[in-house]
Amino acid sequence: MIDANLTRLLFIFAASSIAVVSFLLHNYNNYLPVSIKKTLKYGKHAEKKQHVLVSKLEVPKRWFGHFYIFSAPVSALTLIIVINRYFYNGELSNTVCWLLDLQLGSSRKPLVSPEDTLVALFLLTIQCWKRFYETQCVSIFSDSKINISHYVIGYVHYIGALTCIIGESQGFTKANLQPSANFQWNHISRINFIWMAIFLLASYAQLRANIIFAKLRKNKDNYVDSKSHKIPHGELFEYISAPLQFTEIIMYLMLTFILWDASTFHFIFIWVFVNQTETAVSTHEWYHDTFKDQYPKDRKIYIPFIV
Template identity: 40%
Template sequence: MEFNFLKIVLSLLTISIVVMGCLINNVEKHLPVFFVQTFRFGKFAYRGSPSQLIVEVPKSWFRHFYVFASVFTTLFLVLMCGIYFLSWELPHWLVILLDLLASSNRRAHVSPVSSLLALSLLTVQAWHRFYETWFVCVYSDTKMNVIHYIVGFVHYIGSVMAIVAESPGFIDNKGLPTIFQLKEITLGNIYGTLLFLWALYHQNRAAVLLANLRKDRKGSIVTLEHRVPHGDWFELVSSPHNLAEILMYLALTFILLGSNTWPFVFLWVLSNQVETALLTHWWYKSKFKDYPATRKAVIPYVL
């Protein structure tokens, strides 16, 4: 019997977000404080008497995700390049780890080109977010549950492992060398890359616009208050950074078409980003009475 731990964990995360989100969105006032405080964080955090069972950390600790993610993705990208171009041997301990995470019956469902391209783009995104969170974003003094903090690390570990577990050259450390051929580039690779880079650009624009709301013309931080953002995708949705994140992982799904595990990563990201965007949208509407009525939460003209 195949036991894919990655699929199980990602499925549980997705189900948890969907179930808890539905409860928060519809019957929040009837829920225990512990439940609500566990789910809400940042600007839409729970404002009542806090539960003593909850451990919170500064929201600015989001930065730690990307310190880890940038190093973790880069290490695996170097390993993949070594296997594909320098005939490196896959470490035996990694074969055992991947077998434990994605079953010993795993197969290479995507080409070396698709695997390398997807991991390269994920690495670019990690370093891009590292730069944004350390040198662009201006965080307020809000907090988040320690569970959110832990899940951030789980996400990047799971995403990288979901790619390499079904990549040629990562199934075992024996057999013929992996053949990397540019002729294997597909339309999905091309369209996926263009979509990814387009979304990455707009995610950066959103981060800059949000940061500028708290800075003066010289770039000095003058306030930590929340204000209504305008410009670029903010004219369409309240959370363009969440929309961009969804599009980037959708792009990786196109590139990794055929993978059995990666779609579970995408569904987790989709559910998480949509729920976060909805809570953000409703918070903006309750906070600012003149908030643009035509602006949607995360999907332009739809949601």
């Protein structure tokens, strides 16, 4: 097995690619071929012109819900493995070791404490199940399409995030496979409680934003009567155009703070930041282009009062 951190390389490539593509889309959009624009844009920003080949590689946007049908139970299973490891001195299976070595390299170090590992994984599991609820019970998807590359990267993201959390944690590396890395409640730092509180508030704010989006497509009797896009109002929408992206960045920033001693999870955050920033900028521009004088002029992109 090649001893290389493939997850780190993958997310560096993904973040760099999105950064370059974002620059091209916002500065040279008129010069880009339809095939590239059709591949990269989706949802309300989707390229309206058709392309024979690229159109065949599209799937319904509502398939975003599949990410959470997958990640919610997988994150819960990962949490069970961690609890078994830290609270019951359970052995780490050869399959889990092999998967972690494959993605993060066999020379990975035990950099993260049991306490930080469990806190971060617990929060990500909550977020996955909350997103499962949103996509299954709250969100009302339009009939738009996404390129299959966006669909695949969703799975890659959650697999990468989960393996990054445990792959460099005590008790999960070859240098630290003995069941002596026990969890101690009094070792959870006070600052972690602050990061946890901010994460949960951001997650709740994201849920509220999705509820507002869903209400835009319902009538007074709570029935879906439209799938068109309208100007959202209320709560974070009064300050920014992209609260979903803002809250997503905040949550992954909190996970990064909790996993500060890790060497790979920071690249997950960089990927999330670049990707969500591109989506936020595109969303803000779309609202202004579509609604022109109707759209609130003092509404920022994705950081209240700032950007």
